Amino acid sequence: MFGKLKASLGIGAAKVDTILNSMSVFQGETLRGTVHIQGGDVEQQIDAINLKLCTEVKVESENGASYQDFVIGTLKAVQPFVIQPNETKQVPFELKLDDETPITALNAYKNQCHVWLETTLDIDFAVDPSDRDHVEVKPLGCAAKVITAIEQAGFGMVKADVEKGYLRGNTFSSRSGFYQEIEFRNNGFINKKEIELSFILNGNTMHCLAEVDRSFGGRGDQYISFDLPVNASDDQVRSAVSRILSI
Incomplete structure (x- = not known):
C-alpha cells in the first residue's frame, strides 16, 4: 500500500x-x-x-x-x-x-x-x-527556394514566429488556427522594404502569402499571394518571387 x-x-x-x-x-x-x-x-x-x-x-x-x-x-x-x-x-x-x-x-x-x-x-x-x-x-524544396531567392535579392531573415489566427489568400485559407510569419528586411536607404512571408502547405501545393511594407513611398502594406507545386522549378520560383520584389 x-x-x-x-x-x-x-x-x-x-x-x-x-x-x-x-x-x-x-x-x-x-x-x-x-x-x-x-x-x-x-x-x-x-x-x-x-x-x-x-x-x-x-x-x-x-x-x-x-x-x-x-x-x-x-x-x-x-x-x-x-x-x-x-x-x-x-x-x-x-x-x-x-x-x-x-x-x-x-x-x-x-x-x-x-x-x-x-x-x-x-x-x-x-x-x-x-x-x-x-x-x-x-522546409520543402519549393519553400526553401523561395526563401533563398528573397535572401539573394538582398534581404536578411531577421525574425520568425508563430501567431494565433488564420490567413487568407486569393486561392486558400489556413485551417489550423495559427500561422507562421518569416520576416525579411533589406538594407536599402531609399528603397527600404520589409517582407513578411507565410507558407501554407496543402498536399502537393505550397500556398504563399507575402506582406510587403515599404518605409518610403507612402503606399502602406501590400499583400500578394501565389501558389507553387511542391516540386516547383527554379523558373517558377523566380517568377513568383519577382512579383514580391516588384512591389
Whole structure:
C-alpha cells in the first residue's frame, strides 16, 4: 500500500522515454519512433499513451503579447494495459505532421518557432509521467527556394514566429488556427522594404502569402499571394518571387 501511495506521488512510478527515429523531418512528413516505458516499484495500470505535437503561438491582446502552447495534432498509441514492477515495454508509433506545422529550421536572427512532441502516460490517481522531444521541421524544396531567392535579392531573415489566427489568400485559407510569419528586411536607404512571408502547405501545393511594407513611398502594406507545386522549378520560383520584389 505504501508503495502505491509513493507511486501516486510520482516516487518509484513508471517512467516514459520517447525515442524518435529522426529528430529532423520535412514539412508534411511522418514522425516515427518508439515509446519506452519502464515499470516502477509497483504494478500500475496505464490507461493510455498520449502523444501531442505542439508549437508555441504568439497571442496579441489589449494588454500586449503573450505566448501559449498550441496542440497541432494528437495520437493515442495503445489501449489500457498493466505494467509490472521493473517491466519494460516498447510501443512503436507513427504521427503524420499536420501540413501547417511551422518550419523551425530557419536561419533567422530571432527564431521563435518551436515544435515538440510531448508523451504522457495516463495513470489513474497518479502524477502522469511525461517526456518532451523537440523536432526540427525543415522546409520543402519549393519553400526553401523561395526563401533563398528573397535572401539573394538582398534581404536578411531577421525574425520568425508563430501567431494565433488564420490567413487568407486569393486561392486558400489556413485551417489550423495559427500561422507562421518569416520576416525579411533589406538594407536599402531609399528603397527600404520589409517582407513578411507565410507558407501554407496543402498536399502537393505550397500556398504563399507575402506582406510587403515599404518605409518610403507612402503606399502602406501590400499583400500578394501565389501558389507553387511542391516540386516547383527554379523558373517558377523566380517568377513568383519577382512579383514580391516588384512591389
